[in-house]
Amino acid sequence: MTAPLRLGTRGSALAMAQSGHVAEALTAATGRPVELVEVVTAGDRSTAPVHRLGVGVFVSALRDALTAREIDFAVHSYKDLPTAGAPGLHIAAVPVRQDPRDALVARDGRTLAELPPGARVGTGALRRIAQLHALGMQLEVTPIRGNVDTRLGRVLGPDADLDAVVLARAGLARLGRTDVITETLDPMLMLPAPAQGALAVECRIDDQDLVELLGVLDHAPSRAAVVAERALLATLEAGCSAPVAAYGELAEGDAGEEIYLRGAVISPDGTRDLRLSRTGTPADAAEIGKALAAELLELGADSILGQEGHAGPGTQQFGSTE
Numbered sequence: 001m002t003a004p005l006r007l008g009t010r011g012s013a014l015a016m017a018q019s020g021h022v023a024e025a026l027t028a029a030t031g032r033p034v035e036l037v038e039v040v041t042a043g044d045r046s047t048a049p050v051h052r053l054g055v056g057v058f059v060s061a062l063r064d065a066l067t068a069r070e071i072d073f074a075v076h077s078y079k080d081l082p083t084a085g086a087p088g089l090h091i092a093a094v095p096v097r098q099d100p101r102d103a104l105v106a107r108d109g110r111t112l113a114e115l116p117p118g119a120r121v122g123t124g125a126l127r128r129i130a131q132l133h134a135l136g137m138q139l140e141v142t143p144i145r146g147n148v149d150t151r152l153g154r155v156l157g158p159d160a161d162l163d164a165v166v167l168a169r170a171g172l173a174r175l176g177r178t179d180v181i182t183e184t185l186d187p188m189l190m191l192p193a194p195a196q197g198a199l200a201v202e203c204r205i206d207d208q209d210l211v212e213l214l215g216v217l218d219h220a221p222s223r224a225a226v227v228a229e230r231a232l233l234a235t236l237e238a239g240c241s242a243p244v245a246a247y248g249e250l251a252e253g254d255a256g257e258e259i260y261l262r263g264a265v266i267s268p269d270g271t272r273d274l275r276l277s278r279t280g281t282p283a284d285a286a287e288i289g290k291a292l293a294a295e296l297l298e299l300g301a302d303s304i305l306g307q308e309g310h311a312g313p314g315t316q317q318f319g320s321t322e
């Protein structure tokens with residue numbers, strides 16, 4: 001019998017759920033047993049605000065464990081990965097992406113349009129804060145953090161102090177909690193984070209057999225969309241905490257399969273809101289992302305990103321939460 005493959009994971013409910021799904025899918029496709037190995041990250045041990053720690057702390061402990069050969073592969077929420085890759089490591093698969101849209105969980109079953117002026121809406125990500133302000137609804141946007149249950153408790157719990165929270169639909173779906181969603185937000189109102197809803201399955205690049213084995217989980221359309229969205233983010237030299245949104249959709253066009261990429265850069269107070277889109281073939285995903293970012297820069301995206309909250313090139317791993 002072959003030894004089980006060691007899948008390193010954080011211990012949070014969300015991380016365990018998505019690692020468990022990937023483990024099951026891999027065993028189903030290849031017959032190889034997989035065991036989950038919990039890796040405790042500095043981010044899990046600390047209660048400091050994530051914008052001070054940076055989401056990089058969640059990722060780097062897993063990458064250290066990979067490099068040290070303590071685990072064979074790891075599953076990350078793709079949107080939490082810094083745009084710079086890790087030396088010696090390789091993203092062997094981008095599995096089928098979940099619905100990348102954001103979700104509203106509001107009291108009394110309300111939709112976004114039903115929230116009155118002054119309604120208190122909690123969210124951690126600058127990208128969401130900026131887009132909520134840009135709606136011009138006089139929402140009182142409150143920064144929150146914590147795991148999914150903690151955030152939901154701010155609206156649904158006995159000590160609820162908020163009227164609504166906005167969080168990724170994919171996270172709720174992986175935890176089996178889509179029942180609490182009162183509205184899945186249209187990307188016209190709330191464009192998702194680059195790579196939201198996608199996972200990255202990473203291993204050592206010199207582990208040739210494993211690179212190939214994990215490849216069975218790769219979903220080409222999901223990878224193309226993520227490549228386009230992340231190329232946009234990287235070209236803007238923005239990190240996963242910046243008020244940058246991107247969403248690539250694949251559809252059958254006149255000239256075969258096409259990718260429709262939308263991108264946005266919004267000032268945290270919502271007063272400046274640049275949105276553009278671009279179409280091309282999935283094979284050109286990275287070029288589409290770069291070109292769209294270049295257009296946004298021509299319109300002044302860099303002056304928005306220079307404002308508060310932009311980590312800047314080289315320091316993106318210390319950005320705040322998305």
Ligand SMILES: NCc1[nH]cc(CCC(=O)O)c1CC(=O)O
Nearest residue numbers: 077167168170171196197198322
């Ligand atoms: N850093 C938070 C984070 N990272 C990944 C997800 C789940 C969604 C996804 O995988 O994109 C979440 C929660 C959220 O944004 O509400």
